[in-house]
Amino acid sequence: MTGKIDARLAELGHDLPDAAAPVANYVPFATSGSLVFISGQLPLKDGKLLYTGKVGPSVSVEEAAAAAQQSALNVIAQLKAACGGDLDRVKQVIKLGGFVAAGDEFTSHPKVINGASDLMVDVFGDAGRHARAAVGCPSLPLDAPVEVEAIIEIA
Numbered sequence: 001m002t003g004k005i006d007a008r009l010a011e012l013g014h015d016l017p018d019a020a021a022p023v024a025n026y027v028p029f030a031t032s033g034s035l036v037f038i039s040g041q042l043p044l045k046d047g048k049l050l051y052t053g054k055v056g057p058s059v060s061v062e063e064a065a066a067a068a069q070q071s072a073l074n075v076i077a078q079l080k081a082a083c084g085g086d087l088d089r090v091k092q093v094i095k096l097g098g099f100v101a102a103g104d105e106f107t108s109h110p111k112v113i114n115g116a117s118d119l120m121v122d123v124f125g126d127a128g129r130h131a132r133a134a135v136g137c138p139s140l141p142l143d144a145p146v147e148v149e150a151i152i153e154i155a
Contacts, residue, residue, distance in 0.1 A: 008122075
Protein backbone atom coordinates (compact mmCIF):
# COMPACT_ATOMS: atom_id res chain seq x y z
CA MET A 1 0.00 0.00 0.00
CA THR A 2 1.33 3.42 -0.99
CA GLY A 3 0.78 6.30 1.40
CA LYS A 4 -0.24 9.85 0.64
CA ILE A 5 3.34 11.18 0.83
CA ASP A 6 4.73 8.36 -1.34
CA ALA A 7 2.03 9.18 -3.89
CA ARG A 8 2.97 12.87 -3.73
CA LEU A 9 6.64 12.07 -4.35
CA ALA A 10 5.65 9.99 -7.40
CA GLU A 11 3.34 12.76 -8.64
CA LEU A 12 6.27 15.18 -8.43
CA GLY A 13 8.43 12.72 -10.40
CA HIS A 14 10.82 11.91 -7.56
CA ASP A 15 12.18 8.42 -6.98
CA LEU A 16 13.05 8.09 -3.32
CA PRO A 17 16.49 6.49 -2.98
CA ASP A 18 17.35 3.86 -0.41
CA ALA A 19 18.56 5.35 2.86
CA ALA A 20 22.35 5.61 2.65
CA ALA A 21 24.56 3.96 5.25
CA PRO A 22 26.76 6.35 7.26
CA VAL A 23 30.33 6.84 6.05
CA ALA A 24 31.86 7.37 9.52
CA ASN A 25 31.15 6.79 13.22
CA TYR A 26 27.59 8.15 13.48
CA VAL A 27 24.01 7.01 12.90
CA PRO A 28 21.97 8.32 9.96
CA PHE A 29 19.15 9.39 12.29
CA ALA A 30 18.32 9.45 15.98
CA THR A 31 14.93 9.79 17.60
CA SER A 32 13.97 11.47 20.86
CA GLY A 33 10.30 11.29 21.69
CA SER A 34 8.45 12.39 18.57
CA LEU A 35 11.47 14.13 17.02
CA VAL A 36 13.74 12.62 14.38
CA PHE A 37 17.18 14.18 14.01
CA ILE A 38 18.57 13.35 10.56
CA SER A 39 22.32 13.51 10.02
CA GLY A 40 23.67 15.64 7.20
CA GLN A 41 22.92 14.20 3.77
CA LEU A 42 25.04 14.81 0.71
CA PRO A 43 23.70 15.11 -2.87
CA LEU A 44 24.29 11.43 -3.64
CA LYS A 45 22.32 9.75 -6.39
CA ASP A 46 22.97 6.13 -7.30
CA GLY A 47 25.99 6.21 -5.00
CA LYS A 48 27.66 9.19 -6.73
CA LEU A 49 27.74 12.91 -6.00
CA LEU A 50 25.70 14.94 -8.49
CA TYR A 51 28.32 17.71 -8.39
CA THR A 52 31.65 18.34 -6.70
CA GLY A 53 33.46 21.54 -5.89
CA LYS A 54 32.61 24.94 -4.50
CA VAL A 55 29.53 26.91 -5.40
CA GLY A 56 30.54 29.87 -7.51
CA PRO A 57 33.83 28.83 -9.10
CA SER A 58 32.92 25.32 -10.28
CA VAL A 59 29.24 24.74 -9.39
CA SER A 60 26.50 27.18 -10.42
CA VAL A 61 23.80 28.35 -8.02
CA GLU A 62 21.26 26.39 -10.10
CA GLU A 63 23.35 23.21 -9.95
CA ALA A 64 23.84 23.69 -6.21
CA ALA A 65 20.08 24.14 -5.71
CA ALA A 66 19.55 20.84 -7.57
CA ALA A 67 22.17 19.28 -5.29
CA ALA A 68 20.31 20.65 -2.25
CA GLN A 69 17.10 19.09 -3.59
CA GLN A 70 18.85 15.71 -3.95
CA SER A 71 20.22 16.07 -0.43
CA ALA A 72 16.65 16.72 0.78
CA LEU A 73 15.44 13.59 -1.04
CA ASN A 74 18.13 11.71 0.87
CA VAL A 75 16.85 13.30 4.10
CA ILE A 76 13.37 12.00 3.24
CA ALA A 77 14.82 8.53 2.57
CA GLN A 78 16.34 8.53 6.07
CA LEU A 79 13.06 9.83 7.46
CA LYS A 80 11.18 6.98 5.80
CA ALA A 81 13.52 4.51 7.50
CA ALA A 82 12.97 6.27 10.84
CA CYS A 83 9.18 6.03 10.33
CA GLY A 84 9.25 2.31 9.60
CA GLY A 85 8.42 3.01 5.96
CA ASP A 86 5.37 5.22 6.64
CA LEU A 87 6.00 8.84 5.63
CA ASP A 88 2.38 9.67 6.46
CA ARG A 89 3.56 9.75 10.10
CA VAL A 90 5.25 13.11 9.46
CA LYS A 91 3.59 15.87 11.48
CA GLN A 92 5.98 18.75 10.81
CA VAL A 93 9.35 19.51 9.30
CA ILE A 94 10.74 21.57 12.18
CA LYS A 95 14.12 22.75 10.90
CA LEU A 96 16.54 22.28 8.01
CA GLY A 97 20.22 23.04 8.25
CA GLY A 98 21.88 23.71 4.93
CA PHE A 99 25.63 23.94 4.39
CA VAL A 100 27.09 25.40 1.21
CA ALA A 101 30.75 24.99 0.27
CA ALA A 102 31.74 28.32 -1.25
CA GLY A 103 34.38 31.03 -1.21
CA ASP A 104 34.35 34.13 0.97
CA GLU A 105 32.77 36.27 -1.74
CA PHE A 106 29.70 34.00 -2.21
CA THR A 107 26.51 35.32 -0.57
CA SER A 108 23.63 33.44 -2.23
CA HIS A 109 23.44 30.61 0.30
CA PRO A 110 19.65 31.00 0.72
CA LYS A 111 19.07 30.53 -3.03
CA VAL A 112 21.01 27.26 -2.89
CA ILE A 113 19.21 25.85 0.15
CA ASN A 114 15.84 26.82 -1.35
CA GLY A 115 16.30 23.63 -3.40
CA ALA A 116 15.82 21.65 -0.18
CA SER A 117 13.20 23.93 1.38
CA ASP A 118 11.03 24.03 -1.73
CA LEU A 119 11.07 20.23 -1.93
CA MET A 120 9.89 19.87 1.69
CA VAL A 121 6.95 22.20 1.07
CA ASP A 122 6.13 20.54 -2.27
CA VAL A 123 6.11 17.09 -0.66
CA PHE A 124 4.60 17.75 2.78
CA GLY A 125 2.50 20.88 2.12
CA ASP A 126 2.10 23.15 5.16
CA ALA A 127 3.74 20.46 7.33
CA GLY A 128 6.87 21.03 5.22
CA ARG A 129 7.24 24.69 6.25
CA HIS A 130 10.21 24.96 8.58
CA ALA A 131 12.80 27.08 10.32
CA ARG A 132 16.14 27.04 8.54
CA ALA A 133 19.80 27.91 8.49
CA ALA A 134 21.78 28.41 5.27
CA VAL A 135 25.45 28.50 6.18
CA GLY A 136 28.59 28.90 4.10
CA CYS A 137 31.66 26.79 4.80
CA PRO A 138 35.05 26.28 3.13
CA SER A 139 34.57 22.57 2.36
CA LEU A 140 32.28 19.57 2.85
CA PRO A 141 32.88 15.81 2.90
CA LEU A 142 33.84 14.22 -0.45
CA ASP A 143 34.12 17.72 -1.97
CA ALA A 144 30.30 18.01 -2.03
CA PRO A 145 28.93 21.50 -2.70
CA VAL A 146 25.95 21.08 -0.33
CA GLU A 147 24.87 19.14 2.76
CA VAL A 148 21.40 19.18 4.39
CA GLU A 149 20.33 18.00 7.86
CA ALA A 150 16.87 18.05 9.46
CA ILE A 151 14.75 17.85 12.58
CA ILE A 152 11.29 16.43 11.90
CA GLU A 153 8.33 15.66 14.16
CA ILE A 154 6.49 12.38 13.61
CA ALA A 155 3.37 10.76 15.07
